[in-house]
Amino acid sequence: MRAMFLxxxxxxxxxxxxxxxxxxxxxxxxxxxxxxxxxLPGVDDQEYTLKSFADAKLLLVVFTCNHxxxxxxxxxxxxxxxxxxxxxxxxxxxISPNDDLAVRLDELGYSDVGDSLADMKxxxxxxxxxxxxxxxxxxxxxxxxxxxxxxPQVFLFDAERKLRYxxxxxxxxxxxxxxHDCRNALEALLAGKPVPVEKTRTxxxxxxxxxKRVEAQASIDKWNQEPVTLKNLDEATLAKLVKNEANEYLLxxxxxxxxxxxxxxxPEFVTINRMYRHRKLKLITITLDGEEQRADALKLxxxxxxxxxxYFSLINEKDRLADLVDAKWQGPLPHTILIGPGGKLLxxxxxxxxxxxxxxxxxxxxxxxxxxRGK
Numbered sequence: 600m601r602a603m604f605l606x607x608x609x610x611x612x613x614x615x616x617x618x619x620x621x622x623x624x625x626x627x628x629x630x631x632x633x634x635x636x637x638x639l640p641g642v643d644d645q646e647y648t649l650k651s652f653a654d655a656k657l658l659l660v661v662f663t664c665n666h667x668x669x670x671x672x673x674x675x676x677x678x679x680x681x682x683x684x685x686x687x688x689x690x691x692x693x694i695s696p697n698d699d700l701a702v703r704l705d706e707l708g709y710s711d712v713g714d715s716l717a718d719m720k721x722x723x724x725x726x727x728x729x730x731x732x733x734x735x736x737x738x739x740x741x742x743x744x745x746x747x748x749x750x751p752q753v754f755l756f757d758a759e760r761k762l763r764y765x766x767x768x769x770x771x772x773x774x775x776x777x778x779h780d781c782r783n784a785l786e787a788l789l790a791g792k793p794v795p796v797e798k799t800r801t802x803x804x805x806x807x808x809x810x811k812r813v814e815a816q817a818s819i820d821k822w823n824q825e826p827v828t829l830k831n832l833d834e835a836t837l838a839k840l841v842k843n844e845a846n847e848y849l850l851x852x853x854x855x856x857x858x859x860x861x862x863x864x865x866p867e868f869v870t871i872n873r874m875y876r877h878r879k880l881k882l883i884t885i886t887l888d889g890e891e892q893r894a895d896a897l898k899l900x901x902x903x904x905x906x907x908x909x910y911f912s913l914i915n916e917k918d919r920l921a922d923l924v925d926a927k928w929q930g931p932l933p934h935t936i937l938i939g940p941g942g943k944l945l946x947x948x949x950x951x952x953x954x955x956x957x958x959x960x961x962x963x964x965x966x967x968x969x970x971x972r973g974k
Contacts, residue, residue: 625806627746627765630797634658634760635744639694639733640716642723647692647733649760656688656758657788659781661768662742663751664695665722666702667804668709670750672772672968674726677751680768681730684785692731695719696742696750701811703818704873706804709967711958714807721955739809749803755784755794763788766799773970822873825906829897832885832910837923840883842942847879848964849938850957853924855887856896860951861933865903867954871961872907878965882907885924887917887932939964 628635636649652658661677663670681691699714712718716734723732735741745754755764764784769776784794843849852868854861872882884907888896893911900909914920921928925947928934937946937960946960965971 625743625746625748625808627748628754628762630762630765632762634660634754634756634762635741637694637733637735637741637744639735639741641734642716642720642728642732645731647731652690652692655690657684657690657785658756658760659684659689659691659785660745660754660756661691661693661751662696662745662747662753662806663693664697664714664804664807665712665718666697666707666710666714667750668968669772669803671709672970673751673768676768677730678726678728680781680785685729687789689785689789692733693728694733694735694741696735696739696747697807698736698739698809698812699807701807701809701815703815704870705818705877706807707874708878709962709965709969709971711955711962742806747806749801749805751803752801753781755781755788757788764794764797767801770799772802773968822906823904825904827897827901827904827906827909829886829893829900829909829911832912832914834914834919834923836910837885837912837914837920841923841938843938843940844942846940847881848940848945848961849881849883850961851883851885851924851936851938853885853887853928853932853934855932856892856899857888858932862899862903864933864951864954865899865905867952867957868907869904871954871957872905874958875961875965880961880965883910884908885910885912887912887920937961937964 634649638646638648641647659680663673663677677693684691695714697714699718702714707713712721714736719732719734751768753766753768754762757763764781766780768781770778770780780796780799783796787794840849850871856862868882876882884905886896888911896911912920917930921930925934925936925944927947928949931949933951935948935952935957936944939945945964946957
């Protein structure tokens, strides 16, 4: 068994290095190059090609994505770019270059959604994108043709669809902007003048090429090997937990092995834990199983790979347990709460969770950009 594990680890490392080498071979379009054609689905369920935007005076292609903290820091500016230039003959389109299966769960720690087309529809609706948002994660052919190295990265084409500017939107994702490179290029072209700076470096999240799927799977295999235990929980320990005097957030799920909805949603908590635990989030589960069901509870936690702070309640008085966990909890299972530093209750849900709602509650506290790294 150990030999197989070591072989798997070696192959994962080799393929991860291979995928990085593949990504490095991608060459970004040079200034003056023709815009590559593409055929991509959008979040509006329409299909788009280069010809779909033939009537635009200028074409601004923004490669961005849902999960990247840098890309999220630029979402408002992308929205503003569209609003400011739509009436001046500029067509802005956004394309996600990432293979969503190549994104590790811990790379989603700054987001409430991933990079699939379905998740793109969620983000586009939430942010009310007025521009086309296209998905290239299935084949990544367009992204390779453009030579996308990171998100966000912009490509500005003139009326002849020749590349006139490539690089960043501006020189700062969360700090004061001192160089509005993309806007400067737009203004120059609209005025019939040369672009002052035609090419800039691009800083952001690297493109998640399909070759990185093996790395994402390897991370899941590694997490699945983590030990799963079930500790006793007495009244004093629970009282200390909910006070939460540490500088972290606690996601507490009260469940039982005999509760069907509880068991069904355990994998969602595993995913959430893997997404955010490196950002000061701790998952705590408390089972209300009786002593005769303790082994069943532990077996379920192990089968579902719930490598969290798992507790077996020794508090016989259920009203006392409920009062300590959440005074407004009426008793039915499952019950989930999010507690902030100092014991502040930030979210509660009695009954099965909406995973998106839980992830949003968490990331709204932790922050979506690198400016919130310390949270």
